[in-house]
Amino acid sequence: MSGEEEILRRFSAIEQAREFYIVGKKVARVDSLEAVLGKPIYTGDLVTGDYVFVRAVRSPYPHAKIKKINPEKALNMKEILGVLTHADIPGENDAGSLISDRPLLAVDKVRHYGEAVALVIGSSIESVDEALAKVEVEYHPLPVVTNPIDALKPDAPRVQERGNLITHFKIRKGDVEKGFEKADIIVENTYRTQFMDGMPLETEVAYAIPEENGRITCISSMQNPFDVYNKVVKILGLPAEKIRVIQAATGGGFGPKSDETPIDVAAYACLAALKTRKPVLSVFTREESVTVQCKRHAFIIENKTAATEDGKLVAWKSTLYEDTGAYISKGHLVIARATFHCTGPYEVPNVWADGYCVLTNNTMAGSTRGFGAPQAHFAAEVQMDILAKKLRMDPVELRAKNILIPGSLTATSQKIDDSGLEVCFRKAVEESAWHQRRREYEEFNKRSMYVKRGIGIALLYHGNTLGPEGEDFANVHTRIERDGTVIIQTGLTEYGTGAITSLAIVTAETLGISLKNIRVERPDTSAVTSAGPTVASRTTVIGGQAALDAAKQLRSRLAEVAAQVLEAKPEDLEFKDNRIYIRDSPERGLDFKHVVEKCYEAGVGLEVEGYYIAPATKWDPETGQGEPYNQYTFGALVSEVEVDILTGMVKVLKMTAVYDAGKVINPLGLLAVIEGGSIMGLGHALTEELIHENGIVVTPNLHTYLIPTTAETPLNIQSIAVESPGRIGVFGAKAMGEIPVVLPMASITNALAHAIGVHINETPLKPERILKAIQQNV
Template sequence: MSVVGKSVERKDALDKVLGLAQYVDDMHFDNMLIAKGVYSKETYGKIISIDISKAERVKGVVKIVTSKDIPGENLVPIVRKDMPFLAEDVVRYYGEPVAYVAAETIEAAEEAVKLVHIQYKPLETVLSIEESIKEKAPKIHPHGNIHKSYKIRKGDVARGFSEADIIIENEYRTPHQEHSYLETNGMLAVPAYEGGITVYGSMQCPFYVQEGVANILNIPLNKVRIVQTVTGGGFGGKEDIPSLYAGNAALLAYLTGRPVKLVLTREEDFFTSSKRHPSLIKYKTGARKDGTLTAIEVTYYLDGGAYSTLSPIVMWRGLIHATGPYRCENVRVDSHVVATNRVHCGAFRGFGQPQVIFAHESQMDILADKLQIDPAEIRRINAVNVGDETSTGQKLETSVGLLETIEKSVDKSEWQQKRSIYEQDKGDKRRGIGVSSCFYGVSLGAGGRKYERSGAYVEINRDSSVNVAVGTTEMGQGMRTVLSQITADALGVKYEDIYIVPVDSTRVPDSGPTVASRATVMSGNAIRDACRQLKERLGKVAEEMLKIPREVLVWDNDEVYFKQNPSVKLTFKSVIEEAYKRDVHLATQGWFVAPYTTFDEETGQGWCYFTYVYSTNVAEVEVDMTTGIVTVLKVTAAHDLGKAINPALVEGQIQGGVVQGIGYALIENLLYDKSGKMINPNFSTYIIPTSVDTAVIDPIIVEHIYPDGPYGAKGFGELPIIGVAPAIVNAVFHATGVRMKELPVTPERLFSVIGEKK
């Protein structure tokens, strides 16, 4: 009785509902110190001096650390190593960590923070993409202000535009976006024997954190133990930056010999954690009268903030997807991520794609309008299918469900009928319906080839219960549940008998980072490999017990039976008992390496991802023409993710992604004053969607099976947010005739543009 494809109960549901889940801030050790950070009040400046003398005299203060106290390397190991754990000579953004205080109480730590005196020599700031790329812009780093550039060259763009019946050019802008996870970043570091350290904390990638702690302390990896606590949301925001917090907590614990807890306030988290990259994107698109694309030319910039962190691979992913999920023979894309004196940007759900997809799907709608083609139809005309090529020349060989997502979302939303009905609205309240399509390369692909592997350790106990150890983290997405379902079906046992071991670097193999919608396919395949090995061993035992060849035995629902006569059977438990009597080793490690991917930086061509997922969103809105307020009425979201291991979890991911997309489209934006200080670093001033803003969400699951995935699954977590904003903006255009090219579409912006049109 297979559990794959069924909405079984979440493994962690009961603990969370009953309040039994233990987050890092719930933890306490005897003799524990509390840490607080000293953050820069200068946006860009040279550090002249740091005076901690008054702060050290505060009763209860045990240790204050600055960069000079670091015994190892003062660089967080993320892609390009340019971000320090503690600013040394220069601060490059407001809120950059300069020192940390460890004290007996939080009150003492906070008092000491106020008394640390830092003298700066202010430097000329760079606060926007436009300022950063000026010829004589101040240099933020010695190498200049370009963190990284990539390009795509395919076909002959000049010829493609000459063949076009219509050419449109537009410029688009998108803002910062805050992750808004419910639990702020937090770490608890505890000294261990033989000069080691244990760090408990909220994170997505424990082995990234392990490397960071080893770097700052200058100790080997085997002396750094990382334990993931229950993590209250991540969305990419706990991929890169936890290494910074863990490193500083570990430094204090290492130097004091006492446990140290560092939990950020919401404002501290806002000031210091990574964000979604703002963007400036220029698109030129050519098409024939029938809507067929002939050429696409893109120049796009991402604001990476003060440090590179994950920006190069965020930009690379955006580059690969910049032309959308469409056929086009002639493509030229130039992408650059630049430095500014604003907070560093990094991983965020969608990972560089929401920016370019907003721009590209706006272009598709503009083409449809000018050519008088239905917006859904122009997407059908150009949609990729099996056998087509991406902009990088990759041939799509299997599992391409884009057309089905278009058809199902259009049909379910009653697209044609509602377009006609909504076009009759002439009063102050006007409705509109818009569409967008997108795709997403699963896992890290050629942009992160060294991480394209995963390990899993599976052990069957004497009572036939099963332990699974993987480095894949649970952060609310339901990973423990999905991997349990895969294990249960792979062994033919009950879902309830599977236990996923908590992530602890001394107990689990490195399964790679839990990012990029990779966990299901990568760790799922590693688990299946381990289960295959175990079933081979058990098959010999069952064969001898039943006197039937193992090739005709079926393992299902805690039983092993003869395929031709199911009444001839054994219980799974009896086979395990016999295996233990025979000293059969029932523990093994599985391993999975992703199919090979490539990317040529000179041509921008290559086999960039081993598979893709696809989606189409249809958004319905109501616009108040007298105020500019946009209300999202409904979003119909169709997603091809291969096999849905747990449909309820998939629907939950769609609902969450749509809500985040509504925020990105309409209300979310970080604001800065002229000096570069963030002025809305909390949820009273940085507005995110609430239940009042949430639309009716109609999720549609499309299953184009991926033959190399576990039970046909591909991956999913990132996709639901990507196409939401352009669908909403296209619906606003349908309602008002006004084309918005900058996010968020606030009432003030929209009302202003409506007024200009009048």
């Protein structure tokens, strides 16, 4: 065994046995002070000097042929520098994030409302806005289909030439018909969830700067710089070295900024910069962003569930229809995750599920925080409550009989290997005082005529990171400057989650230094290689492993040099408190900076690339059986609500949120994730809905698309983390970024049902929907 291998072996042993130095401790985000002081540099902050503007001419029709585009009136305007159509694209007219089914600018047909057909470039935003209306586009409207079930009918309008069915995803476990035959009770219900928008505070924006050497640098707001870079290179038809993409500080992402519109806004700016040789600003209005940004998919889910009279599940059949809009985006992957999780976190011996990803003429859906899990868990968890009511059983009792425990098999026959769900479930019931509160609310409802209260629970399991959705890798570039400052740079991005702080924590832990000695630099395609997408809550779990790999390499090099000075073995050294010392003789040591200086004097390189790739997952696409994910996050959410039965208005009083984080790397960051996700999910349950009327978006702004405010926020969100280490995450960490948004729809719906005595199977829980349910239940 080499010296370096022995150092790494000893360090791994220490990891298993020691008390962590920084990991799991309450530390500030690496960017916290800058954020509080307003120092982050957003794209808009960089715009200066002589620059021009570009905006898109967008279709007023959800489905139409383009017969003619006449830009003459716009071009006659003094301040207009150009109008571009698909014919002016020098490279490939391809702006699909994963699948090349979507043009940057429409060619002969528009397939959804707001689709871009031309670009207008001008020296002022006012002139560009005026010119947009002067570009004459002659359309021939076509029939529209806006319901995924209707879109599957043989005579439905064809959205794309390939047909409207994109993916049919299947799960086949056991013999579902025999399971139904053995059942004492069967419940069947149809559930509907709405289109939702991630609504990041900052809309899509890009600033493209042409340079003297022919390169165009594009600074933009995004989650995946390399996805944007690769598409812009393709669209402009330039050599790869002629495009540079830098992620500026990004004002929220939530998934949509990992899909198509970041490609659009960057490509618009770069095309205009290529034509004018001037710096170009491209920024979407709020209405544009809400209209064309990828949405959370609307789902229709039909569940049929069977159980014995004592509450054991014996069969489950699900049919899921996912409306992905006019282009595929990530729809084929979202339906897979939704179908994998369609039975909820329960052991069911016989499962039959069909998931359909379907094109319609609605605006495009794609990645949004949770990626199909909120819709699937909503249908499963409300179904479980309805089943419990039929069995005259407490919802907690029914769940206790069926939850996934070590040795249980999921719907895909994957064996569960940790007790995270059990612990979360038990803790949520205890901390919420479930049984006591349920009795209290039932007594309250007998006394109160117009105000009712209820308590509801929902559980989850969530396959971590990409799984079957793609190659799950990351890399992190780390170097140590001569003054001892550690610089981290990666293609993984920060857009408000704080996840990048976890990479700094892992690095500081491994090198035994203070977090303030670490600086994280922004992603830059000219400085780092692709680290995979910043999606699926991957940064801490997968990116953390790459950061650990880089830090271990540096630790090994530092240990070799320090050992020579201290006349000790490298493997006997400890790194802690900005010192490197002999483990059994802590008084014999050196300052970290001193060892760094010795490395520079000796010519020992302190710049490395850390890399990690998760094991490939295996499953059978014909049956859905196998292990689609390497590990699972588990969770439980108890919600308590109050409803005015005269107005239908709901107030969430309290949430008790318990999640299995595997290993908590950053406790303060995790608390923010749980609270923020819970409030975002509350909006999904109660107020948020992107409404299409015959394909046209009618809620394109914050006046009509209602996100939660402090007035709707519960006074008490009790956030609890448990630790049941995962198999692949750094130090045992599990994915947490998306998780808290998954359960509020189901938990709040179940709490409302306890209050008013009837379940509502469609979200959002609008007052008029609640009043109708109450009237029908009288």
